[in-house]
Amino acid sequence: MGKYKYLIKNIGLLTLSSFGTKLLTFFLVPLYTSVLSTSEYGTFDLTYTTVSLLIPILTMSIVESTLRFSLDKNADQQEIFSISLRIVIRSIIIFIACIVLNYYLELFPFINDNIVFFCMYYIVMLAQQLLQAFARGIDHVADIAVSGVLNSAVMITLNIVFLLYFRLGLTGYFLAYIIGLLTTSIYLSVRIKIWKYIRFYRLRKSKEKEMLSYSKPLVVNSISWWINNASDRYVVTWICGLAANGVYSVGYKIPSILSVFQTIFNTAWQLSTVRAYDKEDADGFFKNIYSLYNLVMVFGCSLMIVLTRLLARFLYAKDFFGAWRYVPFLMMAVVFGALIGVFSGVFQAVKDSKSQGKITVVGALINLALNIILTLWIGAIGAAIATAVAYFIMWLLNLYYIRKYIVIKIRLKRDILSYVLLLLQTVLMLWFADSIPLYLVQLIICGIILLLYSEEVKTILQRFVLIITGKRE
DSSP states (O other): OOHHHHHHHHHHHHHHHHHHHHHHHHHTHHHHHHHSOHHHHHHHHHHHHHHHHHHHHHHTTHHHHHHHHHTSTTOOHHHHHHHHHHHHHHHHHHHHHHHHHHHHHOSSHHHHHTHHHHHHHHHHHHHHHHHHHHHHHTTOHHHHHHHHHHHHHHHHHHHHIIIIISOOTHHHHHHHHHHHHHHHHHHHHHHTTGGGGOOSSSOOHHHHHHHHHHHHHHHHHHHHHHHHHHHHHHHHHHHHOHHHHHHHHHTTTTHHHHHHHHHHHHHHHHHHHHHHOOTTOTTOHHHHHHHHHHHHHHHHHHHHHHHHHHHHHHHOOGGGGGGGGGHHHHHHHHHHHHHHHHHHHHHHHTTOHHHHHHHHHHHHHHHHHHHHHHHHHHOHHHHHHHHHHHHHHHHHHHHHHGGGTSOOOOOHHHHHHHHHHHHHHHHHHHHSOSOHHHHHHHHHHHHHHHHHTHHHHHHHHHHHHHHHTTSOO
16 A cells, blocks of 8 residues: 555544544533533543653553554564553552552642542553554554544543533543543454453563663653643643633643644554655655645644634633633644654654654753743743743754654745744734734735645645545555
């Protein structure tokens, strides 16, 4: 199968899995914001972000190795999964010990307040991540797609039942997410017959060492990504309060529309780069994909900035409406995060986890420092600005480091101009009240962005049409 067709096929399957989930979750935001208080939503968000931090630390990011090593030709898939499973089981034991210790020392009270859900969430999220990574590695992308749809159906149905019918509040919200993840894990286990890949003998220490040598640098990388993705919530909670964090967290819901495409593409791209890596990019595969992806993200961000207030009126109930102010900067962060994902696929293909770690550490330190400074100065919107700035700097660093592994053939000046236009749209949206002239100017900027990429769009679309019609691979 050709490189473009393989990428398109995986994007299609993952779209089936992710888009429905994100879209339906997106339209349920009015339910969440009308039933849950700002403090309750902030509590759930802190639980999610904390578990997301603990998983890579306690597992030494073995999930990343599971994916990368299972993609290798002639890999012993049974050995790779069994080594990963053994490390995951160890991490669960360590996690439970830490929870017991925290229970008595009360270092983090919010964990003790929801201790059962916290433990369940860690275990089911880790199981789902491990199974999904392995399923991707052995090319069961279709099963991942179906599991995503199943997760959506279960989670959304239970949210409606638990929140509206039984009025369980935060408890129901936790249960819906936990059961949804558990259902996904069970489905994937059955579909890929996971028991066939488990053995407790002839597991080479050398292979475990090799997998950990790749994944250990990614622990720092994951922590740094966590800081970039989640430290703003902690800083807002610390400086502005839990209720303010609840509002700020809801601000992420509109950018999550754009994040859908980021998640889908980056997941498919990881599988393609290992197969299609070429340092010289002789056939322009990297250049073409990067250019099209950049266009989709930038133009999508531009449109979402225009629609921010309109969407907020529909999605954000009661005290949550003010969250719209954070949206434009958070969407710009999504754009740069998406482009970083393109570069990360190349780093993964050459198994260079150290460069990724260096870049994300620098970004995390900048993000954390700016989060504290700007939030103290201008409130929660400072955290959104800090996040966007940090992602932009990481994009620049990726651009610099990636030259070691692939020839860059992108139109940098044009791209930077489009990012400046996004910033202009953001300033206009925050500075001026709703009016027809404001939206006319915003639409004109959207059109300028599209014109900047007109040549690229034409060339790439022609290529894809030829591929789809079977005239060229």
